[in-house]
Amino acid sequence: NAGVTQTPKFQVLKTGQSMTLQCAQDMNHNSMYWYRQDPGMGLRLIYYSASEGTTDKGEVPNGYNVSRLNKREFSLRLESAAPSQTSVYFCATLDSYEQYFGPGTRLTVT
Amino acid sequence: AQSVTQPDIHITVSEGASLELRCNYSYGATPYLFWYVQSPGQGLQLLLKYFSGDTLVQGIKGFEAEFKRSQSSFNLRKPSVHWSDAAEYFCAFSSGSARQLTFGSGTQLTVLP
Numbered sequence: 001n002a003g004v005t006q007t008p009k010f011q012v013l014k015t016g017q018s019m020t021l022q023c024a025q026d027m028n029h030n031s032m033y034w035y036r037q038d039p040g041m042g043l044r045l046i047y048y049s050a051s052e053g054t055t056d057k058g059e060v061p062n063g064y065n066v067s068r069l070n071k072r073e074f075s076l077r078l079e080s081a082a083p084s085q086t087s088v089y090f091c092a093t094l095d096s097y098e099q100y101f102g103p104g105t106r107l108t109v110t
Numbered sequence: 111a112q113s114v115t116q117p118d119i120h121i122t123v124s125e126g127a128s129l130e131l132r133c134n135y136s137y138g139a140t141p142y143l144f145w146y147v148q149s150p151g152q153g154l155q156l157l158l159k160y161f162s163g164d165t166l167v168q169g170i171k172g173f174e175a176e177f178k179r180s181q182s183s184f185n186l187r188k189p190s191v192h193w194s195d196a197a198e199y200f201c202a203f204s205s206g207s208a209r210q211l212t213f214g215s216g217t218q219l220t221v222l223p
Contacts, residue, residue, distance in 0.1 A: 031209065040119070042200055042213035043154075050208060058210060090153060092211075097142045097161065097204050099211055101154040 002026055004102035006091050012108045013081045021076040021105050023091030031094035032074040033058075034066060036087040037104075043090060049074055081109045112137050114201050116214035123191050124222045131186040131217050133201030141203035143184045144211070145175055149197045157199075160184065171195070196221040 007022045025032065030051045035043040035058075045058030049068040063085060065077045078085055086109045091102040115134045123129055135141060142161050146154040158169025165177040175186045184201060201214040 033210065035211075040215055042114075042202075042215045043211070044213070045210050048208050048210060056208065094209050097209055098144075098156065098159060099204075099209075101146075103153045 004091055004093055004100055006089075006102040006105050008105060009103070010106050012110065013078075014110055015082060017081050018077070018079050019081065020078075021089055021091075021107075023074045023076070023102060024072050025074075025091075025093045025100075026072065027093055027095065027100065028071070029093035029095055029100075030071070032068065033092040033094070033099065034064075034074070034076045035090045035092065036060065036085075037090060038087050046076065046089075078107075081107075083109045085109050112203075112205060112212055114203060114212055114214035116199075116201055116217050118217045119215070120218045120220070122220040122222060125193050126190050129186075129188045129191045129195070129219070131199050131201075131219070133184045133186065133214060134182050135184065135201075135203050136182065137203060137205060140179065141205055143175075143177060144202045144204070145169065145173070145184075145186050146200045146202060147171075147197050148200065148216075154200065157186070191219075191221055193221045193223065195219060 004025045033048040034046040037043045047066040049055045052071045067075045089105045092099040113136045144159045145157040160177045198216045200216045202211045
């Protein structure tokens with residue numbers, strides 16, 4: 001089992017460019033999450049999806065959109081990247097009360 | 111407001127010494143509590159969790175944590191630190207129907223030989 005996978009691992013964007021971060025899981029979990037990690041701030045929730053076809057905003061949703069097209073995949077889209085979105089992005093899934101994290105995507109916006 | 115406080119940004123200990131990382135939470139009820147560890151460039155690995163019952167919980171890699179309701183604390187301990195324990199440690203709690211995690215800002219642990 002791969003668990004939670006994220007692509008790409010690294011990405012550099014110019015301000016104003018768009019991109020989609022991909023997350024996939026093979027654990028058959030219903031809930032999935034996107035977090036961002038910034039130095040000195042821990043992880044903050046961007047969006048989450050309690051089940052296929054549903055999404056909800058977290059603490060820091062501005063500038064992002066998400067899509068949960070099926071149970072396995074939950075993508076995060078930046079429509080017009082800004083330097084403030086330079087961060088490490090983690091996807092996670094939920095089993096009961098325990099979350100399992102992917103390896104992360106390191107995004108730099110110049 | 112719901113929050114997690116890790117008052118120590120950086121801790122340095124010698125290998126073989128004991129370790130205690132502090133965590134305080136602010137939440138209206140008893141939350142589900144977690145400690146995660148993150149090595150450089152890696153994702154988060156769950157060390158241990160507290161849901162209910164015995165307030166002293168054992169985790170992986172020889173770590174334990176004690177839940178103290180009266181102090182709203184969930185401190186992480188290890189009796190003898192190994193060089194491989196050098197990493198960043200995050201305390202978190204789960205809340206709401208979405209079970210979303212609220213994280214502390216992390217404590218960076220350095221282990222001296």
